[in-house]
Amino acid sequence: MKPKEFTINLPVQEYDLDATLLSGQAFGWEVSAAAWSGVVAGRWVQLRQVARGIRARTVADSGDWNWLREFLQTEVDLAAVLGSFPKEDEHLQRAVACCRGLRLLRQEPWECLASFILSSTKQIVQIRQIVRLLRERFGTPVIVPDGIAAEYAFPTAAQIAVLSEADLRACKMGFRAPYLLAAAQRVHSGEIDLAALAALDVTEARRELMRFAGVGEKIADCVLLFAYGFPAAFPVDVWVRRVLVDYYFRGRPVKEPRLRRFIEQHFGANAGYAQQYLFHFIRTQDSKRLSPPAGAA
DNA sequence: TCCCAGGCTGCTT
């Protein structure tokens, strides 16, 4: 039986779909012929940038489209967010001028947590590869249109909790396998309720996330920002640390507490957005200007 | 061959 298709135009100004889906916050999206396809809330969906916004195509009964608006955060007033950035910061303003339209997504907490547990000391292309293997092997198939290859949802905590460490290692995740397995078991057993973290303040939610083995400050901040939408969460990975030191500390070594103090005082209420602009900017535009990694010549 | 990747853990000082 041919699945019924639904399409909609989501009107939105200043939304760069490519930058958003390529900026290292979500790992399950694939592009072909200028259209992105992925799975949101258990539904296959295809997204295309059009003149006045985003055109979406899906199958099966979608009722309303709020699940997609929520994921894409199309209701966010980007101009207001960018306007809250420090105006005297020429580095950040350059990143904004370069990447304007880059957005933060609002992802499902389990998928986001699991993905970032897999992210430590991995390149983005490899994280994508691991996530793809997990979906194909253990995820629930989703309904796709005729002529589209089979697609799978990210496996739930319940689906991963019953696997063996060897099953997971076979997806090339190496030493991260026991971390992912333990996290899935904690969530599946009900020991921790990820949905309930949304009601906590950011400090408490961060503490809860860091109770997962394999989750430290950086991964916790990623989940706080990309899944729960805490706007001040500011993940500091090797790239962001490098750019902060280079731009704001003249390349001189900075200890963690001082860096954290600077972030809180300098970037303001939407620090998380600022972080994403800096991250994407240096990775796509300004990588050559950056100081070499520690230890390099 | 070597260094590095959207880091974290556990063991040393």
Next chain:
DNA sequence: AAGCAGCATGGG
């Protein structure tokens, strides 16, 4: 508390 090796796997 602060520094550091080890950890799997693949890319450049």
